[in-house]
Amino acid sequence: MTLAQLGAEVIRVDPIGGAADYQRWPLADAGDSIYWAGLNKGKRSMAADMRSPEGQRLVQRLIVDSGILITNVAGRHWHSYEELSAQRPDLIHLEVVGRADGSTGVDYTVNAATGFPLVTGPPGHRGPINHVLPAWDVSCGLYAVLAILAALRRRDTTGQGSRIRLPLDDVALATAANLGFLTEVMVNGTQRPRLGNAIYGQYGQNFTSSDGASFMVVALTNRHFRDLAELTGTAKAVAAVAEALDADFSDEGQRYEHRDVLTGLFAPWFRSRTAEEITAALAASSVLWDRYLSFAEVAHDPRVTANPLFTSVEQPRIGAYLAPGLPMSVDGVHAPAQAAPALGDDTAAVLAERFGMSAQEIAALVGSGTVATGQR
């Protein structure tokens, strides 16, 4: 999808009837998948019987013509790099696999084996807490895009194709290692404990207002930290604690080490004020903060409703809603979001445009069950 948002023509090829995600929850009232609509914006859709030799040949021809394949189905000879690069040597072929050893894995199983679920959540909690955001799927998709762009640049320059293999598990492992979670085990023999909502190595904590709202507050720099103490009227108490504990709170590591006593000093100020009062005070300070919001609140927040990142999309069978483009603007412009196709919507157009097939030829392919067309 990201490649389509960058301006590429992206043709998603599915089996006739659709893959599992074509009916994936959440669904709109009439049964159409909001999930599919969200993740296929701006793509074209073609449906083909990829178990038949005719279907396989047709899709092969499409890949060879396009010059780039991204697939998460590994181990099929007919769309392997060997088979396809024989027909197009400068092919860019990217295979997303579960694990480096070729075994299967999805975000939620891969995540279990990263270490993160055992340190997520309240310090007293036993057992794993999974993330809700499929962070590895998201990162893997972005790595796939940047791998394709890098390979394209290489092909532009040298004429060479690329065979790229991207294991979802390796995305997770590389990230955990880059961020130090695995390295501290290797170097120091220690691993991070469960910290609740505190941030490791810095001062950051959530607080609750008198009317029950939650706030995340982060003091990344000395200025933030001084302002937080000032704001909560605890500057003198913080200084006294620093002296009593022989601590230097200008060091972010020491702010982290003494986080519980600091939180104990700051919390009463939050507990005795309403969300509105807290918001006004934090907004007037340098402190980094935000109020915890529900998805319903986010969806109606001006950050969504008055943000050029979001444009109204008319999604057939689902309706009009605000959908995002790419998160970055280029030269001040966000390309507007586009609707997702229904399954097979572009089958006929792709066959006509790419291979110059006549309506009769396409009808014959539909008749033989080799392809299926949609409603567009």
Add this chain to the structure above:
Amino acid sequence: MTLAQLGAEVIRVDPIGGAADYQRWPLADAGDSIYWAGLNKGKRSMAADMRSPEGQRLVQRLIVDSGILITNVAGRHWHSYEELSAQRPDLIHLEVVGRADGSTGVDYTVNAATGFPLVTGPPGHRGPINHVLPAWDVSCGLYAVLAILAALRRRDTTGQGSRIRLPLDDVALATAANLGFLTEVMVNGTQRPRLGNAIYGQYGQNFTSSDGASFMVVALTNRHFRDLAELTGTAKAVAAVAEALDADFSDEGQRYEHRDVLTGLFAPWFRSRTAEEITAALAASSVLWDRYLSFAEVAHDPRVTANPLFTSVEQPRIGAYLAPGLPMSVDGVHAPAQAAPALGDDTAAVLAERFGMSAQEIAALVGSGTVATGQR
């Protein structure tokens, strides 16, 4: 870092003395930052006094010479797009900001306002549960890389530069919307509840063995689901429940709706078996699964220790350990990981190579406090 891993020369310019992350936890015994080492692999480091006009002019000259700037410090006129593009019209200028409106934000505050923390963790839990993985920082970094690669391709083709603005908050909002979390609010007026470790819209759940190990198990397809029932000896019971509830478990949405009764059927099999027995049985099935591991277990897992993604890096002052390259292999090859520089390690080399400065000229800049050199 990802750009350096792709083969680019990446020069990180820091204030003399280093930015906050130069001493960020985790630290090795001698006080060097494992965090810095992990996130600056393969970069070059230059230190300059960017509050002085001389330092600003020097860094400007470096940016104009390089042709690409990535910065997360917004609002400084001297390295603004206007100022720099006047000197180099085809400049690629990427600014990471907290929020689209220009206000500040870091991963942990942005995350509070996405909706995710209020649906993470056990259904009965009150209050937010933050992620431990800074997923928005990770995604934002990857978006930055692909934005740069796309802009480079555009410059190669058209000669045009790009002014790119990437708000961390917009990365989070776009992702939440792409995945349907915000869209279901807009379309259906509903939002997702807290589900514990269950996966929304599919059957996935964690189970505990007789010896206390946790497993994440996912049945994404009908085959997975049949195998899970078979494996746990519950095929007949599952069929009986389907009939009694008038449910069709070949539909992933219905498997999700009835997840609690299904989990109730499967759990006794796990509870009465050791982790070893469960591992053997799951490994012999099609079911998607993994055992929850701690960071210490992951760091010593063959997925890390016997994976070409990881190579041994000799990191000055920290020691030798296994560090990852990019998660994708290209033509079967992972580029080996490289050590991170110490602050200012490359100041002298960059000034000599880029501007042909003599040792004397560089010494004068060091003497005036305009730049600082490291130990390399």
